[in-house]
Amino acid sequence: MSSSVHLVIPCFQESGRISRFLAELCDETARLGGVTIRVVEDGSGEQEAKRMREIIAAQQARSPHLVAPLMLAENLGKGGAVHAAWREEKSADWLAFVDADGSCSAAEVSRLIQLARESPPRTALFASRVKMLGKSVERHFRRHLLGRVYATLVSELLDIPVYDSQCGLKLVPRACFEAVEARLKITGFAFDVELLTALLDSGCAVHEVPISWHETPGGKVRLLRDSFLMARDVLKIKAARGSVS
Ligand SMILES: Nc1nc2c(ncn2[C@@H]2O[C@H](COP(=O)(O)OP(=O)(O)O)[C@@H](O)[C@H]2O)c(=O)[nH]1
Ligand SMILES: [Mg+2]
Structure with a gap:
């Protein structure tokens, strides 16, 4: 029997973008079998929470493997939301997350x-947005450039030759996550870097897999502010790592 996967979709103000992708993802994973999907609504406000509940309930009627959403009262950040849902899952073999906007297709x-x-x-x-023959990667030039700067920062400061730590699709064996979860403190957009570092330090292997990616408009990452916060968090990760090793 194939291993089970619990796939989490972290959502902040996504009611306008998620419906189509959620439907495609539910259909695609129903064909695969052994997958549960859970939306985490990350404190986006009352109106938004209501709309998300409606969208999910409508989809659940067709897709029983879309489980009850995790509705967070306060905004924890993307990392906080993924951690919260992964920590609640006690049986799946794999824990995974994917961005809500369909930039990475259900296929x-x-x-x-x-x-x-x-x-x-x-x-x-860890999925990776590598422009290469046979893959189609469409990103805004500025985002691509900043992504390259960030990856270089991560490689140099943490000595990890990762190409794309920030791609919005990752799958981790649950046992590997549980071995490191006490170390995970970053709740913002740099949580992937901390996860990567912790997994490698604990002896888990991490493979980057090139995927196709078509950036969907309406992204909420604010380039300057969030890049600054992410760089600060990489320094925090480096400091914390120095104190345990
Ligand atoms: N839980 C949570 N998810 C967030 C937050 N901000 C963004 N996200 C999610 O992170 C994913 C990627 O965000 P997106 O806005 O598409 O990023 P961008 O395309 O890089 O600007 C989406 O699923 C968002 O809903 C947040 O504060 N909390
Ligand atoms: Mg996006």
Whole structure:
């Protein structure tokens, strides 16, 4: 029997963008089997929470593997939301998350789930937006550039040769997450870097898998402010790592 996957969708003010992707993802994963999907509504306000409840309830009627959403009263940040849902899941073999906006298609999610199921034990899969033959990656130039600067910062400061730590699709064996979860403190957009570092330090392998990516308009990452916060968090990760190793 293939291993089970719990796929989380962290959402901040996503009621305008999520419906189509959620439907595609539910259909695609229903065909695969062994996948549960959970939306985390991350304190986006009352109106937004109501709309998300309605969207999810309508989809649940067709897709029983879309489980009850986690409705957070306060905004924890993308990392905080993913951690909260992953910590509640006690049975799936794999914990995963994907961005709500469909920049990574449901077909790509399905492909990576199948790859995960064929991977060696104790191996996490991080999707990666690499422009290469056979892949289609569309990103705004400024975002691509900042992404490259950030990846270089991560490689140099943490000595981890990762190409794209920030891609919005990742799958981690639950046992590997549980071995490191006490170390995970970053709740913002740099949580992936902390996760990557903790997994590698604990002896888990991490494979980057090139995927196709078509950036969806309406993103909420604010380039200057969030880049600053993410760089600060990388320094925090480096300091925390120095104090344990
Ligand atoms: N839980 C949570 N998720 C967030 C927050 N901000 C963004 N996200 C989610 O992170 C994912 C990527 O965000 P997006 O706005 O598409 O990023 P961008 O395309 O890089 O600007 C989406 O699923 C968002 O809903 C937040 O404060 N909390
Ligand atoms: Mg996006």
